[in-house]
Amino acid sequence: MSSKDETQHESDSIETSEWLDSLDYVLERGGPKRVVRLLGQLDTYARRAGVDVPFTANTPYINTIPVESQPVFPGNREIERRIKSLVRWNAMAMVVRANRLVEGIGGHISTYASAATLYEIGFNHFFRARNEKQDGDIIFFQGHASPGIYARAFLEGRLSAEQLENFRRELKPEGGLSSYPHPWLMPDFWEHPSVSMGLGPITAIYQARFDRYLEDRGLKKPDGHKVWAFLGDGETDEPESLGAITLAARERLDNLIFVINCNLQRLDGPVRGNGKIIQELEAAFRGAGWHVIKVIWGEDWEPLLAKDRDGLLVERMNEIVDGSYQKYFVESGEYFRRDIFGTDPRLAKMVQHLSDEQLRKMRWGGHDPEKVYAAYKAAVEHEGSPTVVLAKTHKGYGLGEAGEGKNITHQQKKLNEEELRYFRDRFAIPISDKDLAGACFYRPPESSPEMKYLKERRQELGGYLPSRRVSVERQEAPAQDLFQEFHKGSSRGASTTMVFVRLLSKLLRDRSIGRRIVPIVPDEARTFGMEALFRQVGIYSHVGQLYEPVDRDMLLYYKEAQDGQILEEGITEAGSMASFIAAGTAYATHAVHMIPFFIFYSMFGFQRVGDLIWAAADSRSRGFIVGGTAGRTTLAGEGLQHQDGQSHLLAYPVPNLLAYDPAFAYEIAVIVREGIRRMVEQQENIFYYMTISNENYAMPEMPKGVEEGILAGMYRVRRSGKKRAKAQLLGSGAILNEVLAAQALLEEKFGVPADVWSVTSYKQLHRDGEAAARWNMLHPLGKPRVPYISRCLANAPGVIVAASDYVKALPESVNRFCPGRPLIALGTDGFGRSDHRSALRGFFEVDSRFIALAALHGLAVAGKIEPQVVSEAIKELDIDPEKVDPVLA
Ligand SMILES: Cc1ncc(C[n+]2csc(CCOP(=O)(O)OP(=O)(O)O)c2C)c(N)n1
Ligand SMILES: [Mg+2]
Numbered sequence: 001m002s003s004k005d006e007t008q009h010e011s012d013s014i015e016t017s018e019w020l021d022s023l024d025y026v027l028e029r030g031g032p033k034r035v036v037r038l039l040g041q042l043d044t045y046a047r048r049a050g051v052d053v054p055f056t057a058n059t060p061y062i063n064t065i066p067v068e069s070q071p072v073f074p075g076n077r078e079i080e081r082r083i084k085s086l087v088r089w090n091a092m093a094m095v096v097r098a099n100r101l102v103e104g105i106g107g108h109i110s111t112y113a114s115a116a117t118l119y120e121i122g123f124n125h126f127f128r129a130r131n132e133k134q135d136g137d138i139i140f141f142q143g144h145a146s147p148g149i150y151a152r153a154f155l156e157g158r159l160s161a162e163q164l165e166n167f168r169r170e171l172k173p174e175g176g177l178s179s180y181p182h183p184w185l186m187p188d189f190w191e192h193p194s195v196s197m198g199l200g201p202i203t204a205i206y207q208a209r210f211d212r213y214l215e216d217r218g219l220k221k222p223d224g225h226k227v228w229a230f231l232g233d234g235e236t237d238e239p240e241s242l243g244a245i246t247l248a249a250r251e252r253l254d255n256l257i258f259v260i261n262c263n264l265q266r267l268d269g270p271v272r273g274n275g276k277i278i279q280e281l282e283a284a285f286r287g288a289g290w291h292v293i294k295v296i297w298g299e300d301w302e303p304l305l306a307k308d309r310d311g312l313l314v315e316r317m318n319e320i321v322d323g324s325y326q327k328y329f330v331e332s333g334e335y336f337r338r339d340i341f342g343t344d345p346r347l348a349k350m351v352q353h354l355s356d357e358q359l360r361k362m363r364w365g366g367h368d369p370e371k372v373y374a375a376y377k378a379a380v381e382h383e384g385s386p387t388v389v390l391a392k393t394h395k396g397y398g399l400g401e402a403g404e405g406k407n408i409t410h411q412q413k414k415l416n417e418e419e420l421r422y423f424r425d426r427f428a429i430p431i432s433d434k435d436l437a438g439a440c441f442y443r444p445p446e447s448s449p450e451m452k453y454l455k456e457r458r459q460e461l462g463g464y465l466p467s468r469r470v471s472v473e474r475q476e477a478p479a480q481d482l483f484q485e486f487h488k489g490s491s492r493g494a495s496t497t498m499v500f501v502r503l504l505s506k507l508l509r510d511r512s513i514g515r516r517i518v519p520i521v522p523d524e525a526r527t528f529g530m531e532a533l534f535r536q537v538g539i540y541s542h543v544g545q546l547y548e549p550v551d552r553d554m555l556l557y558y559k560e561a562q563d564g565q566i567l568e569e570g571i572t573e574a575g576s577m578a579s580f581i582a583a584g585t586a587y588a589t590h591a592v593h594m595i596p597f598f599i600f601y602s603m604f605g606f607q608r609v610g611d612l613i614w615a616a617a618d619s620r621s622r623g624f625i626v627g628g629t630a631g632r633t634t635l636a637g638e639g640l641q642h643q644d645g646q647s648h649l650l651a652y653p654v655p656n657l658l659a660y661d662p663a664f665a666y667e668i669a670v671i672v673r674e675g676i677r678r679m680v681e682q683q684e685n686i687f688y689y690m691t692i693s694n695e696n697y698a699m700p701e702m703p704k705g706v707e708e709g710i711l712a713g714m715y716r717v718r719r720s721g722k723k724r725a726k727a728q729l730l731g732s733g734a735i736l737n738e739v740l741a742a743q744a745l746l747e748e749k750f751g752v753p754a755d756v757w758s759v760t761s762y763k764q765l766h767r768d769g770e771a772a773a774r775w776n777m778l779h780p781l782g783k784p785r786v787p788y789i790s791r792c793l794a795n796a797p798g799v800i801v802a803a804s805d806y807v808k809a810l811p812e813s814v815n816r817f818c819p820g821r822p823l824i825a826l827g828t829d830g831f832g833r834s835d836h837r838s839a840l841r842g843f844f845e846v847d848s849r850f851i852a853l854a855a856l857h858g859l860a861v862a863g864k865i866e867p868q869v870v871s872e873a874i875k876e877l878d879i880d881p882e883k884v885d886p887v888l889a
Contacts, residue, residue: 009346016310057283061276061317063365064293067302070374075124077369079453083155084120085427086442086450088113088398090151092415092423093439094167099413100439105168106179110396110409111232112148114263114366118230118391119148121372122259124454126380128225129463135220135590136462138211140204140229142261143180143195149466150177153189154443155454156464161441183468183588184618184656191468191589193618196611197231198238201258203578203615204229205248208256208386210582211590213540216562219515220590226380230259233277234266242284244575248386249289251542256386257379258290261366263395264322267410273323278390291387293375298363304350312346329394329405333360366391398426415439470683472587477677478510486669486699493696496733497628499665500692501530503672504597508537508565513595513676518583518623520567520598522576528599528628528692531556538564573604577612577625584621584687593680595623602627602691603642606650617654620685624675630661630691631805632828633840634734643832644691645844648806651689652763652813659689659763661804662710663736666702667760668692670710693805695734695837712788713764716796718743720753726864727754727855728793730802730811730823732762735846739803742851750873752855755796762810765789769817787817794819799858801826803846821862824854830886844886849877 027035047053095107112119122139130136141149150167153159159177166176170185178185180195192207194200208227214220235241248256262278264271271277278294285292296317297305304313320340328336333356341347351359365371372391379387396402396409402419403409415423417437424431431442444450458464486499508514525531538561545560567583569576576598582589583596605627606613613625629635632645651659658675662668668690675688709715714730718740727746731739736758746752759765769787776784786794793800800823802811808827815823828844841847856873859865874881 013310020309057286058279059282059292059294060311060314061279061294061296062305062314063295063297063371065295065371065374065378067299070370071377073370073373075369075373075457076453079449080120080124080369082428083124083450083454084116085429086155086444087120087148087151088116088427089423089429089431090154090164090441090443091147092399093441094147094151094164095413096415096420096439097165098167098169102169107147107168107413108144108410109147109412110399110403111142111144111261111263112146112151113397113399114393114395115142115145115230115261116148116397117367117369117372118259118261118393119145119152121369121376122228123152124457125373126226126376126461127228127465128461129458129465129467130469131462134462135223135225136465137225138191138204138207138227138589139466140192140194140200140207140227140231141181141466142200142230142232142235143193143197144232145230146178146180146195149181153464154441155451156458158464161443164441181466182618183620186468187620188468190466191585191619193615194229196615197235198240199612199615201229201231201235201238201242202240202244202574203581203612204258205244205253205256205386206575206578207582207589208248208253209251210579210586211255212251212253212542213567214586214590214592214594216540216542217515217565218563219592219594225255227253227256228259229257230261232266233260233262233264233271233281236260236277236281237266237271240574244572244578245285245288245290245386247575252384253386254383257376258285258386258388260388260390261393262390263366263393264326265395265405265407265410269407270323270326272321273326274321276322278392279318281388281390285388289385291379291382291385293378293387293389295365295368295371295375295389295391297365297392298368298371300362307350312344313350316340316343316347326405331360333357336360336362364392364394366393367397398423400426468588470588470591472591472593472683474683475516475593475680476512477673477681478507478513480673482506482510483669483673486665487702489665489699489701491698494665494699495694495696496662496665496668496692497528497694498696499668499699500599500626500690501528501533503668504530505533505536507672508533513680515565516592516594516680517565518567518579518594518596519565520569520576520579520583520596522569522573522600522604523571524599524601524628525566525568527601530599533566534559537566539566539568540564573600573609574612576600577609577616580623580625581612581616581619581621584616584623585619587622587683588620593622595676595680596621597624597626599626599628601642601644602630602647603644605644605689606647610650613654613657616687617656620656621687622679622685624672624688624690627689627691628694630693631695631734632832633837633844633846634693634695634805635832636837636840637834638832639834640832643840645806645828645830645832647689647691648762648804649809652766656686657689658686658761660761661691661733661806662760663731663733663758664702665699666706667710667758670702670707671760674711691733693734695737697734697737709792710758710760711764712768713761714757714759714789714792716755716792717758718756720747720755723753724797725755726752726798726859728757728796728798728800729754729851729855730757730759730800731851732759732804732806735803735805735841738841738846738848739851741848742803742855745848745852746855749876750852750856750869752859754798754855757792759802759804759811762804762813765817766813769814773817789814789817790819799855799862800824801851801854801858803827803851803854805846821858824858826850826854828886830889843889849879853877853879 169176181190396404403412541560551557580598586594706715772785772787803826808825811825
């Protein structure tokens with residue numbers, strides 16, 4: 001530094017000091033409010049004077065809670081440290097042992113290693129368990145931290161060493177532990193699946209909002225419980241993680257706390273090597289209206305910060321990018337000193353009293369129990385907005401050479417003996433050298449201070465968690481009367497959407513379950529003709545309606561109310577699905593049965609939020625997801641991105657989901673009643689997908705004895721009359737009408753009598769067929785089971801043609817269960833188009849003409865008619881044989 005620079009530095013320093021003195025004076029005299037005003041005035045003054053004050057939503061790179069404001073730590077730090085060390089050890093041992101036994105079985109050590117303090121402070125001081133007296137906190141654990149959560153449950157005596165041994169070995173006869181939080185696999189333990197990153201945060205937000213909804217509607221007593229969501233810093237890159245944070249602030253969800261484990265790393269490398277994830281997140285959350293608490297520095301830094309009156313150190317820390325911070329984890333103290341403090345002699349001077357070793361051991365805030373405690377306490381006490389705790393940690397903390405802070409640490413699953421020794425010594429685990437190599441689990445005797453402390457703390461907080469318990473009472477499904485009107489049918493044209501909305505409105509009025517229905521719409525209620533419900537049950541808003549709605553003098557005005565029942569989510573299928581999960585699992589989370597009906601544009605369901613639907617399944621959600629404006633050719637006009645011809649296929653893989661494509665009012669009534677009965681009366685962990693569409697047609701009366709068939713997936717709608725049928729025509733949804741028209745066409749024009757079947761669910765038929773086939777394979781000597789579809793078609797002669805508004809793979813999936821004859825499938829494979837219905841059905845080859853043609857073709861192939869007849873039919877039906885194949889067009 002030149003002497004000129006030095007002089008400049010000196011005078012800057014004096015000037016800064018004078019300003020700070022003045023500020024101290026103002027603070028003392030006028031308090032913080034006065035300081036804020038003064039700073040505001042200064043800001044304005046500087047701007048007027050032409051100073052371009054840059055906008056920032058950031059605060060400096062320091063702890064939000066200054067050391068002077070930290071509360072007294074109420075716990076025993078030493079015992080808590082020992083407990084934490086034991087959890088660390090067992091978590092690590094679980095992964096290491098699993099990978100020794102089975103190569104490549106996986107597991108993660110470094111996530112929990114970085115998050116241990118964040119969880120332990122929660123477990124010892126904050127997380128309230130649900131019991132008879134209180135509604136506990138709801139916690140979304142970071143999926144990859146599961147080994148630590150299991151290890152703690154082991155210390156608590158809730159999991160055995162054998163279970164830990166079987167981590168990721170769920171197929172062992174005695175059972176094992178699932179890799180990640182999966183309520184489906186561990187229904188007594190995990191509550192919320194969170195390992196598909198981004199889903200934890202968004203579902204947590206809507207969970208917190210749904211808890212308010214239940215309270216506001218008087219379905220649950222307000223009890224001050226919190227929703228905690230733990231997430232990784234890398235995870236915040238997922239759009240779902242931050243996509244709903246404005247909602248949380250807008251709804252003032254002070255029952256919600258995010259804890260983001262900012263270990264600066266994700267799987268491949270740094271989260272923001274060239275930037276600073278904590279600052280980036282701070283700006284995003286503050287901008288959205290959250291209360292942000294940064295926990296950056298551990299107590300080792302306090303003496304340095306106390307000396308940093310000019311803010312030089314903070315300024316330097318502000319400059320350093322995360323990639324460099326990560327390097328400090330793995331480098332020597334000497335490097336640390338040189339790189340951080342070597343840039344300015346005044347900084348160097350600050351740390352000259354510290355040895356390299358001391359410097360290297362300086363901890364980040366997320367590893368400091370008192371700082372984390374202070375942050376959580378502030379978060380829990382904060383009112384008026386959600387809180388996010390941004391805790392700076394160290395990925396792979398304590399792993400040493402085995403991966404601490406290294407880019408490979410996320411994948412580290414094996415430790416050699418030397419690495420194990422380092423870990424043991426570092427955390428003082430009382431394991432002998434002999435047991436070391438085996439990475440044995442360790443649990444202190446019951447009488448030890450650690451065990452006593454740990455149990456006492458949990459007792460104080462209401463019990464153990466995570467823990468999933470279902471104690472909800474069985475609920476009666478509505479009586480049949482409610483559904484009668486739909487069984488009668490009507491000759492006036494109606495769409496299945498209209499029928500469904502009418503049914504929903506009746507369900508909402510039902511004395512026994514009406515209050516439990518939760519209609520959820522992503523800004524699509526008018527599309528489905530549901531606006532009458534706005535007035536009938538109101539749109540939920542925690543603050544009621546602060547304005548006079550523009551349509552107030554109309555009958556069906558837009559009514560918001562604190563006890564409103566509809567969740568009008570705005571344009572977010574993901575958020576709506578998150579609400580669906582919260583409502584659909586309320587029977588477990590809050591012991592109240594709720595029946596969500598999430599109604600959406602069917603195209604923007606499975607393919608848009610399929611992973612959330614999968615999470616709903618894993619969560620054992622109950623309820624109905626309803627795909628409106630369904631069917632590639634039934635939704636006219638809207639075109640390629642709106643016309644859904646695949647959702648039913650995408651519904652196939654979800655194991656506990658039943659999927660229906662009803663055509664008539666009575667089918668809908670039967671399906672919905674049975675769904676409610678199974679979910680609330682039988683308490684089955686299933687949910688339903690049902691498509692509804694907007695084509696108007698007459699709704700026939702329900703034929704006798706078809707209920708079973710409707711539910712099983714098919715039933716005969718119309719016989720061929722007196723003549724023996726030569727074709728069996730299967731139709732679904734709105735396309736059933738085309739099939740009925742084809743029946744007439746075949747009979748009248750070509751003398752081919754045909755039976756018509758309504759296929760309400762290929763998924764049901766397929767599931768049942770596969771189950772029978774499987775049983776038969778495994779029981780070669782038993783009486784073969786006959787699939788339901790085979791039984792239906794056994795005495796139904798003739799060629800089989802199936803047409804739906806969905807891809808051909810659906811009917812083809814049951815082809816092998818069709819007795820003696822192949823099934824000819826018609827479907828809507830390909831991109832949609834904007835046009836009217838009949839043009840679309842012609843284009844996709846699912847109209848009555850093509851159905852008739854398919855039957856004639858089948859008869860020709862079977863040798864029952866001459867090919868010439870088919871050729872003539874093509875002309876007669878005005879079909880262009882050279883027309884473009886829609887799948888390629
Ligand atoms: C949706 C999704 N994509 C990818 C993964 C695979 N994955 C698991 S952990 C991980 C990195 C996690 O980084 P971060 O969120 O920072 O958590 P940390 O382990 O560092 O605490 C990735 C990419 C996943 N689980 N979910
Ligand atoms: Mg990370």
